[in-house]
Amino acid sequence: MRERDSRHAAECLAIATRESERSGKALSPQARWLSLLTQADLMRLQAHLAEASALIAGLAPEAAPSPVLAADLHGVRAAIATGAGNFAERDECLRQAAQCAALAAEPARETFYRAVLARLQVLRGQAPEDDVGGEGPEGAHWPLYVQSALQQLRATRAFRQGDYAQAIEAYVRCHQLALASGQLHLAIIAAGNIGNAFTSLNDHDAALEWVQRALDLALPTGWPSAVGSCQSQVGEALRHLGRLDLAQQRLEEAEQTLRPLQASRYYAIALRYRAELAVDQQQYAEALERLDALQARAEAAQARDLAMDLRRSRALALMRLDRLDEAQQVAQSCLDDACQQQVGDQQVLAHLLLARIARKRHRQQPGEEHLALAARHLERALSAASAIQHYAPPIELLQLQARTNADLGRFELAYQAAVEASTLRQRMHGQDVTGRMLAMQLRHMTESERAESAHHRALAGAEARRAELAQQTSSTLARLGAIGQEITTKLDAPSVFAVLERHVHALLDARSFAVYLIDADGLTMSSVFDVEHGEHLPPHRIRLDAEESNAARALRERRELLVSLAPDGSDPSQVPGTMRTLSALFAPLTVGERVLGVMTIQSPQQNAYGEMERLVFRTLSAYTAIALDNARAYSDLGDAQKQLAAQEKLAALGALVAGVAHELNTPIGNSLLMAGTLLNKTDEIESSMAANALRRSSLVRYLDEARQAAQLIHRGLQTAAGLVASFKQVAVDRTSEQRRVFDLAQTVTDIVATMMGVVRKAGHRVEIDIPSGLEIDGYPGPLGQVLSNFINNALLHAFEGSSREGLMTVRARATDPGWLELEFADDGAGIPPELLHRVFEPFFTTKLGRGGTGLGLSISYNIVEQLFGGRLRVHSSPGRGTCFTLDLPRRAPQREQEGEAPLHRAAEGPATGQ
Incomplete structure (x- = not known):
């Protein structure tokens, strides 16, 4: 096939492959x-x-x-x-x-x-x-495909020997056998070669008919070799008929078609025909340029027969340009190659060309030596022709010999040559008749076959049309299903509209396509997507009670409308300045009992929408309504998620403040106690001095106690100052999310310090193992939020119900150039395997209503992946703790600046016909 x-052959292969994969059984070798x-x-x-x-x-x-x-x-x-x-x-x-x-x-x-x-x-x-062997009737026992190859061999032999009548007969048989055996490419080649044979018989009308028949066979296949070869042969036949303009058009088409096969013989022959056309058009310079380029390719490909043909054409062009020395040199090389390869007909043509060059020299510089040279070449040409079985020398050869002998005064020889030319002309005329008879016979056979199969084709036609309609319907339904699957997975309106615009034109005439959604006031609807002839139109608003608006009417009546508008644009619903519409479809976008808006398509053609188009449009409207409703729900969910995220941040900040306050209470309380004690001791010393009862031992003891109290106060206030500084830095980073270069060890220490009150109160501890000098150009505030979420998550989940001291470890190390790895691990209860893949999902928590929101780890994931451009992984097993690993770039990617314009939706505008 x-x-x-x-x-069909490709479809069969695809089915076989698909069934093999489906069954799980590999194809046999x-x-x-x-x-x-x-x-x-x-x-x-x-x-x-x-x-x-x-x-x-x-x-x-x-x-x-x-x-x-x-x-x-x-x-x-x-x-x-x-x-x-x-x-x-x-x-x-x-x-x-x-x-x-x-x-x-x-x-x-x-x-x-x-x-x-x-x-x-x-x-x-x-x-x-x-x-x-076996090229004749004795080869009839072979299968058809073998018989066709043998007939092609027989035809080629006859053609090379100049027996064009036998060549036509064999090519006709080859053509029939190739068609019968399904060798369409060979049938096309045979038909084209029949045309070439008729050209050699000077029957150019028959030649054109056959090469056109070959082209008609080739065009439906789309095969470049077949189509391009036939186009070039049509061009060559037109050239012989003198239709040079049409010939040039066909040859240019052939050159373009065969461009993927530039190294092939087909392409070389097309270029050769184009060069010979240039000679006929007297464009000798162009002909030489084409022949020179093609000659190098033919010689490189060792296509000797084609190379000789090209050189002969080149010699002819040079002769026409009066460059006789060059022409003679090229023609002589053709003769030398033909003699070396023992190609008789090429020797004949080369001698003939050399004789013509010699006669032209005689016309320019009269001299008997030129005529004598021409006579010798003509005699050698006739001698070479006589050595070829069944070969008839060109009539031009005998005519030229007659003229040359007459010019030399050899009138008897001239008369003999003229008689031979006349006899050959009569014989060739007989061959012409034979060839035409063969052509008529084949035409009769072809017409008989056509008549015999006409009835079958008529019967098959109706069935094929029914099958085509069924196939088209099936294909449309399959495509609609794919569109519906794609469109309903989109969770934002612009993406929904992009899918619609990409697919709707392949299914419907939708040169104007618009979607309207009801506004928040419930009194109007606005176009959120409006395209006309590929251009986005500006936004447009319609009142729901507008009597002249078909879109409003479809929404009010909640039904599909098929409208045929006035051709002159007088219809009141025709929007001025928009496409003149003759057919329009409107459908409400409904989900259950809710109406979201209206979708419309419009066409400048009358009766553009039949039952099939209305079914397709109805289905697209249903998909669009579901997708837009999903997009709106997802947008509302996103807003709710943002609010919860903000609350999560505030809750984390509250926990941070509480922790810092708890941490400050101890050093400040100790400092206040020491300050009060020191004040009392000072009052006692002052009273002893006033009563002149101060002893040296009392003063020494006071000084020692004062020094200890001052040291305790100084230490406590230093601790408090450090906590305040850490809290200030963390708080500033969290509120501003400012970007800066920071030392990871110092930042993590500050963040953990603010959480230590909560950690110690729960009876646990945190260890930090981060080398100094590990710097990041990024956002310390969001990173602090991630670590705080990890610590809170460990306190809430990992150590719940545990009486032992839990350990949390924060480690970091440099990895690949420009990257580092930050690891937070605990030795708590771990995460069950069935829950591990869900820990980063928004709102997923096992402590809902007991302190868990399900947003902490989701926010952390977004910060690491989107803000830092890194990767967050989790590893855990029950009873063996949990480890969060952050792969972070040393330089975070640039963010869009606050206030930067958001991504624009598709332009919106009024739809034709509202």
Whole structure:
């Protein structure tokens, strides 16, 4: 099926692969090889040569499940090499394919590959390596695909020998056999070659008919090699008919089509035809430029036959430019190559060209030596022609010989040449008649086949249309399902509208497309998305009680409206300055009993929306209503989450203040006690001094106690001052979220210090293991909030109900360049495995109503991931504690500044027809 119907073949492969994956059973080796070879050949037909080659690059012939598959692997590689211009590799692959087929005892396959190789060698003017045989009726026992290859070989031989009538007969048979066996590419090539044969018979009308037939076969396939080759042949036929402008158009199309196959013979032939057209258009400089570029490619590809044709065309262009020395040099090289390769017809054409150059020299500088040289070349050309079986020399050759002998005074020889030319003309006329008879016969056969299958096609047509409608409906429903799944996963209105805009135009004529939502006042609705011809329109508002508005009417009546508007724009609902609308659909956006707004699509075409379009629009409206309702609910949830987050921050700040107050109470209380004691002692000393009863021992004891009291007061006030400084820094960071470079060890110490009152009161302790000098350019306040959340979480969950002293550890170390790892661990109860993956979810807590909000770890996760651009991980197991690991960049990413414009939604505006 890969050539009969490439799309169906690809679908079959996809089904086989899908069913294999679904069943869990791998394809058998043979099925896998068949699949890969078929896929590669499909890619090759579409000119995806690199992909095709890569797909089967891993297949080794010696590892093939059977010699037959090894033969076909070589065959596919040969076809790929043909498109890539690797002719030596192509020939070797065909030899290997024939050998593998012989090993498999598959004589049909072996004969097929040998026939293909022999035909390519004949085309290059070489003797075939193998005498394939079986090209006539005796080959009828072979399968059709083998018979078609043998007929192609027979046709190529006849063409090279100048027996164009036999070539046409063989190509016609090849064309029929190729169509019957599903070898569409070969059928196209054969039809094109029939046209080439008619060109050689100077029947250019028949030639154009056949190459056009080949093009009609090729166009539906989309294969660049087939389409481009036929386009170039049509152009060449038009050139011979003198339609140079049309020829140029077709040849330019061929050049563009064959661009993916620039190394192929197809592309080279198209460029050659283009150069010969330039000669006919007397654009000799352009012709030479094209021929020179193409000559280098042909020689690099070792396409000797094409290289000789190109050099001969180049010599002709040079001769027309009167650059006779260069023309003679190029023509002589053509002759030398033709003699070396023993290609008789090329020798004839080269001698003829040299004779023409010699005669032109004679016209410029009359001299018998030029005429004598021309006569010698003409005699050698006739001698070479006589050595070719069934070959008829060009009539121009005999005519030129007659004129040359007459100019030399050899009138008897001139008369003989003229008689031979006349006889040959009559014989060629007979060949023309034969060729036309063959063409008429094939036309009759073709018309008979068409008449025979017309009835079947008519019957199949109705069934195909029904199947197409069913397929279209199924495809539309599948697409609607995919759209619905995509649109209902979006949780913001702009994303919903983006999905709609991306898909709606493929399903409906929606050159104007708008969505209206009811405003908060309940009296109006505003367009939140409005696009006309791809342009976003400005916002537009409609009163719900507006009588002239179809959108308002659809909302009030809560039903779908199909409106046909006035063609002259006189309809009152037509908004001035917008697209003139002839068809419009309106549908309310409803969820249950609630109405959210209206959606409308509009078209400048009459009767644009049938029953199918209304069903599609109705479905899209339902999906849109659900998605917009979800988006609104998600937005409300986000607002609630922000409020709870703010409350969480305030609660954390309250806990922070309480902890600091508790910590300050001890040092300040001790200082007050020592200050009061010192004051009493001072009063006693003062009284003793006033009564002259002060003793030295009392003074010494007072001084010692005063020093101890002062030291205790100083220590207590230092502790209080440190706590106040830490609290001040943490509080400022938390309220401002200012960015600064900070030392991680110092910041963590300050944060933990503010929490130590709560920690000690609960009977636990915190250890810090962070090297000094580990700096971060970031946000110390939010980092403090993360650590506070970890500590509070440990106090609330990890050590609940435990009488032992719990330990919390904060460690940090530098990791990759520009990164560090901060770890908070406790030795508490741990987290059950079934809850571990949910700890960062918003509002998830096991202490709801008992001090837990479910936001602490969620906020921490957002701070680490979004604000710091880091990663937060958790590891835990019951009874073995919990560890939170923060991977933080040493430099946090830049944030949007406060007050920066938010992301804009799609532009909003009025819809045509309201």
